[in-house]
Amino acid sequence: MTTPNAAPSYYDPADVLAEVFDDETLADDLAAYLTCVEANVLAGFLDSTGRHDGAQCWLRAHRVGCNAPHRH
Numbered sequence: 001m002t003t004p005n006a007a008p009s010y011y012d013p014a015d016v017l018a019e020v021f022d023d024e025t026l027a028d029d030l031a032a033y034l035t036c037v038e039a040n041v042l043a044g045f046l047d048s049t050g051r052h053d054g055a056q057c058w059l060r061a062h063r064v065g066c067n068a069p070h071r072h
Contacts, residue, residue, distance in 0.1 A: 018046055022054035024061075031061035036071045 020026075021042060031039060039062035046055040063069045 014049070018049040018051055018054075021058070022046060022051040024054075024057045027054070027057040027061040031058055032065040034062060036062070036066060036068055039066075040071070 034042070039058055043055040043058045046052075046058065
């Protein structure tokens with residue numbers, strides 16, 4: 001009898017979150033719906049995980065419709 005492959009013993013939710021949100025298309029589609037604080041926090045999180053280009057994508061996409069671009 002064979003056993004199914006077990007799930008990895010280590011799962012880093014922060015790494016998965018960063019991987020999912022490091023997406024330019026997602027940023028273009030959703031950034032306008034975030035508040036300035038939310039956009040800054042997400043960009044800071046991505047930047048802290050080494051996903052610098054993703055962070056810039058979110059900020060750039062958010063600034064398009066932002067009434068306070070100086071906050072970013």
